[in-house]
Amino acid sequence: MSRKPDKTKPPQHKRWEGKEKPDWLARALARAGIFPQDEADDAIRAGRVSINGRVAKMALAPVPPGATVKVDGHVVSLEAPATRVLAFHKPAGLLSSTERQHRTGTVFEALLPQLPPELARYTWHAVGRLDVDSTGLLLFTNDDKLVAHATSPDTRLPKRYVATVFSIADDEKVEPLRRGMTLDDGPARPAKVRVRDEHTVEVTLTEGRHHQVKRMLGAVGLPVRALHREAVGGVSLDGIPEGTFRLLTDDEVHEGLRYEGRAPSAP
Numbered sequence: 001m002s003r004k005p006d007k008t009k010p011p012q013h014k015r016w017e018g019k020e021k022p023d024w025l026a027r028a029l030a031r032a033g034i035f036p037q038d039e040a041d042d043a044i045r046a047g048r049v050s051i052n053g054r055v056a057k058m059a060l061a062p063v064p065p066g067a068t069v070k071v072d073g074h075v076v077s078l079e080a081p082a083t084r085v086l087a088f089h090k091p092a093g094l095l096s097s098t099e100r101q102h103r104t105g106t107v108f109e110a111l112l113p114q115l116p117p118e119l120a121r122y123t124w125h126a127v128g129r130l131d132v133d134s135t136g137l138l139l140f141t142n143d144d145k146l147v148a149h150a151t152s153p154d155t156r157l158p159k160r161y162v163a164t165v166f167s168i169a170d171d172e173k174v175e176p177l178r179r180g181m182t183l184d185d186g187p188a189r190p191a192k193v194r195v196r197d198e199h200t201v202e203v204t205l206t207e208g209r210h211h212q213v214k215r216m217l218g219a220v221g222l223p224v225r226a227l228h229r230e231a232v233g234g235v236s237l238d239g240i241p242e243g244t245f246r247l248l249t250d251d252e253v254h255e256g257l258r259y260e261g262r263a264p265s266a267p
């Protein structure tokens with residue numbers, strides 16, 4: 001027997017129009033730093049989590065705004081935690097994705113086991129990507145709005161790279177990058193370029209398209225042998241050993257990344 005829609009209730013997507021939308025339980029727990037995402041799923045399945053006094057067994061259970069959520073009988077706050085940002089020195093040979101490919105590991109596999117418990121409880125997002133063979137500064141954050149901010153070309157956050165090139169570089173060769181060149185996916189903004197020596201070129205971009213530095217230098221006859229990112233906005237690697245990370249200060253996030261950030265929630 002087919003069930004007729006209940007015309008006395010608005011459809012689900014209309015019910016929340018103009019109001020704060022409910023969040024999914026597992027996502028809300030992970031975002032608030034109560035559990036990492038996979039542990040949130042396990043805790044829910046194990047019946048450890050309740051919403052307004054009823055045990056929730058589904059990761060996708062909606063959490064209405066203002067609901068009382070308990071874990072193991074204790075009330076937890078689902079307020080979003082303060083913005084946290086990690087500067088990681090990516091070694092070559094790691095993918096900037098969550099899924100490993102055969103024998104190639106990921107930056108998450110390298111970073112997450114190093115985190116102390118107060119940082120390990122968050123869900124971390126990589127801020128943009130570096131190619132598998134590229135090295136250098138890769139930021140991670142628990143705030144998905146910061147990812148959108150820092151990677152949007154509209155923010156014009158400068159990213160400084162140092163490329164080691166196969167051929168001999170000079171000012172004349174790199175001039176098209178400074179003027180603004182057309183790539184196969186459209187025009188690239190003029191880049192700041194400094195020839196440090198005949199095989200080393202510093203390129204600063206305010207956008208971040210796929211393989212952009214390699215494609216720009218390749219197009220002027222300077223194929224890239226190695227690529228390293230030194231800085232994003234006002235944040236630089238400054239001495240972070242390869243494969244390790246450090247937590248940025250709030251000032252570095254505000255001024256260096258030009259991001260307001262979420263304030264810490266009340267304890």
Ligand code: URA
Pocket residue numbers: 129130131132134210211212213214215227
């Ligand atoms: N441009 C590239 O070509 N590769 C990177 O990893 C980053 C920027």
